[in-house]
Amino acid sequence: HCVHFHLFDHGAAVWRILGCVQLMYFAARYDMDTPQLEHQFRNSVRWSLAGAVGATVFQFLQMLVFARLSGPEQAGDYALAATFIGLLSPLAEAGLSQALISARTLAPRHFTTLSWINFSVSALVLFLLMATSSFIANWYGRSALAGLLPCMGSVLLLTPFGAQYGALLARELHFDLVAKIQVYSGAASFVTVTWMAWAGWGAWAMAAGFVVKSATFSLGCWWTGRRILAVKWLEISSLRDIKPFLQFGFYDL
Numbered sequence: 001h002c003v004h005f006h007l008f009d010h011g012a013a014v015w016r017i018l019g020c021v022q023l024m025y026f027a028a029r030y031d032m033d034t035p036q037l038e039h040q041f042r043n044s045v046r047w048s049l050a051g052a053v054g055a056t057v058f059q060f061l062q063m064l065v066f067a068r069l070s071g072p073e074q075a076g077d078y079a080l081a082a083t084f085i086g087l088l089s090p091l092a093e094a095g096l097s098q099a100l101i102s103a104r105t106l107a108p109r110h111f112t113t114l115s116w117i118n119f120s121v122s123a124l125v126l127f128l129l130m131a132t133s134s135f136i137a138n139w140y141g142r143s144a145l146a147g148l149l150p151c152m153g154s155v156l157l158l159t160p161f162g163a164q165y166g167a168l169l170a171r172e173l174h175f176d177l178v179a180k181i182q183v184y185s186g187a188a189s190f191v192t193v194t195w196m197a198w199a200g201w202g203a204w205a206m207a208a209g210f211v212v213k214s215a216t217f218s219l220g221c222w223w224t225g226r227r228i229l230a231v232k233w234l235e236i237s238s239l240r241d242i243k244p245f246l247q248f249g250f251y252d253l
Helices: 002-029 034-070 072-093 096-102 108-140 145-157 159-171 175-198 203-225 243-252
Strands: none
Touching (some): 034 072, 034 175, 034 203, 072 108, 072 159, 096 108, 096 243, 108 243, 145 203, 159 175, 175 203
């Protein structure tokens, strides 16, 4: 289960590369500077792979440390909680990041509207998760899940903004920044898990590391992405205006 959940990080690298391929398609179609974009594409692929490898190394190390300090029972509790969050995260994101990458034009009001839609969907998913966490814990006979699921599910409120800004960085081919943020967030998670597991927090150590990693990644993407596109969060567009984004996102989902 833990290995299955870690594949979501590799999936993030894949969608960034696919987004770059889509940009190259549009560049050729609309007579953009294709040779320069091809160079950026090759560089972007290298950075995406580097970021995925770096994050995977930290994840592998923290799982080794966690399993050694906390034991298989605690690892099993985390694995169950991580599986549920891993399944719900793409649903909450709703494919809108890919839609943002693929759009030919992007206005600030489009960006804010998509972010708020993502946030609303994520809040609904989190509410349903919190309402059913006790039932899930009783179903599996693991009382720890009643607390782990809401704790780890809280990242669903951060993911929409991090995902949108991450997509914005990918759209502008700043894959080096995304890779660095990915590695830094992995390192922050590793330190958190190691310290809390050593202190005897059990499965909560991995849950805290998961939240720290998501928060660090979202904050990093926001901090770097805000310089690319200045937005006013109260300025939103009509649903009709963003209908193509929604159609693309739901189709991708």
